[in-house]
Amino acid sequence: MVGGMIPEKVFQQILILGDAWEVFATDYDENQRKVFIRVRETPRLWPAAHCPKCNAQSVAGYDHVPERQWRHLNVCQLESAIVCALPRGRCRECQAVFQVKPPWEGRSKHFTQEFEGFALLLAREMPVSKAGEILGETDQRLWRMLFAHIQAAHAQLSMEEVVWGGADEMNCKKGHHYLTVFVDLLAKRVLFATAGKDATTWEAFATALLAHNGHPKAVTQAAIDMSPAYRKGVAEHFGNATVSFDKFHVVGQVVEAVDEVRRAERTQPERGKLLEKARWLFRKNPENWTAKEGTRWEELAKENLTTGLAYQMRLVFQDIYLVGSAKLARERFQTWCDWVEQAVAPGQLLEPMRKRARMVREHLEGILGHWKAGLTTAYLEGLNSLFSATKRKARGYRSTEHMIAMLYFVAGKLSIPCY
Ligand SMILES: [Zn+2]
Incomplete structure (x- = not known):
């Protein structure tokens, strides 16, 4: 040679x-x-x-x-x-x-570190099952390897600087099987997730913080939806946190109310016919309407539908989020509640709107947290698409264990590969 x-x-x-x-x-x-x-x-x-x-x-x-x-x-x-x-x-x-x-x-006794590095690169880009196909490896082996890296990297995660926390529920299977996902709103990362959506999930989060050099008492802001379970959890375990209800969920409540009005009006003999197949029209914002939906709206607007009025109420409600100060927002929310309450007699079609007006009055301080703390809830709003991405990547594997691991992998900003 x-x-x-x-x-x-x-x-x-x-x-x-x-x-x-x-x-x-x-x-x-x-x-x-x-x-x-x-x-x-x-x-x-x-x-x-x-x-x-x-x-x-x-x-x-x-x-x-x-x-x-x-x-x-x-x-x-x-x-x-x-x-x-x-x-x-x-x-x-x-x-x-x-x-x-x-x-x-590597962390798997079947693979070298270099192979794991490549497999992890693929896993970042596609579902684990797809990476398995390309590599000619079984899903089980790849998942085990992923678990090992994620577990090791998550164990090293420092939560020392966590002061603004947020939580949201993730629906893993249709109708049941929930996770509560806790995030750092400043670092914009998922910190911790656990099964369930009751107050005890907050106790688990407090324990996780302590295990990762953080402290529940250091958390001064908590952004959550208005569920009584989460409010209880924060009150019991995060006594120093000022609660704010994030915009996404608050507006979501009003969007739901419009939908309830539509469904009720839909059953009425005269006007029900007009509302056929109008569900998405009323769930969307006008700027997201298709041309067809825009025309439809113009026709419906002439009919004096109660759903149309409810929809107008929702648009005015959303616009309050455009004002620049908590003081101004407080006035606008109060005016909105007055308007809605005056428009509704008990038992009428608009009843769901009145229920939301009461909700706004009762939770006003937390809703104004959006302005007071200057808390950006953009990261919370983005969680929904993050959850979808997580489910796609865990395709076929919907256990709590797989979901949590994939959440950490996708959104934990962990350093992986971890040796
Ligand atoms: Zn020895």
């Missing part, structure tokens, strides 16, 4: 094994279309080794365990694997016998 290198030497160099390990053979299996890189320890391994039990740097080779494989990056589009019968060492001081952890091994 003139000017060339034997394959063992090439792999020795590209694997960066150091001088404690050597590639002593490489084979190509034509049936499996797979390259095997055979590695063994060198005598230089032992002088540098420490006993895992007593830490003495006095270890001798003892024996070898049966051969194993670690999936590695492809070589010329062929699968490759490192093959090694790992050595066991024995401590001269405490006589402990232990297996050496090979430097190429």
Whole structure:
């Protein structure tokens, strides 16, 4: 071989094994279309080794365990694997016998670190099942590897600086199975998620904060929806936090009210017909209407529908969020409540609107938190699309465990791969 290198030497160099390990053979299996890189320890391994039990740097080779494989990056589009019968060492001081952890091994004992790095890169871009297809690996192995990295990286996450917290519920399966997801509104990251949507989830969050160098008492702002469970949870576990109700959920309540009015009016003999297939028209903002929906609205506006009036109420309500100060917003909310309440007699179609006006009066201080704290809830509003992305990536795996792991992976800003 003139000017060339034997394959063992090439792999020795590209694997960066150091001088404690050597590639002593490489084979190509034509049936499996797979390259095997055979590695063994060198005598230089032992002088540098420490006993895992007593830490003495006095270890001798003892024996070898049966051969194993670690999936590695492809070589010329062929699968490759490192093959090694790992050595066991024995401590001269405490006589402990232990297996050496090979430097190429990833968090999964089936993969090398380089392979894991590539698999994680794919997992960032696509559902785990799709990454599995491309890599020719089972979902189970990939998930196990992902879990290991996420768990290790999340364990290192510092929550020391968390002062503005937010929470939202994530619906994992249709109709049941909820997670409460806690976020840092300043760092714009998911911190913690747990099953359920009751007050005890806040206790779990408080415990997580303490475990990650944070403190519930350091949290001075909590942005939540108006559910009594969350308010109770904050009051019991985050006594220093000023509660604000985020815009997304508050407006969402009024949007729901309009929908309730529409459904009630829909059952009326005369006007019900006019409201057929108008659900989305009334859920959207006018700027999001299609041309067809715009024309439809112009026709409906002539009919004096109660739903039309409710919709106008909603638009005025949303616009309050455009004013610049809490003082002004307070006046506008009060005016809005007066208007709605005067427009409705009990038992009328507009009753759902009146219920929301009462809700606004009762929660006004928290609603004004939007202005007072200068709290940007944009991150909370974006959580819904984040939840969808998370579900897509966990396709086919909707357990609490898979969902939480994927949430941390997608939105935890964790440093992964984590070794
Ligand atoms: Zn020892």
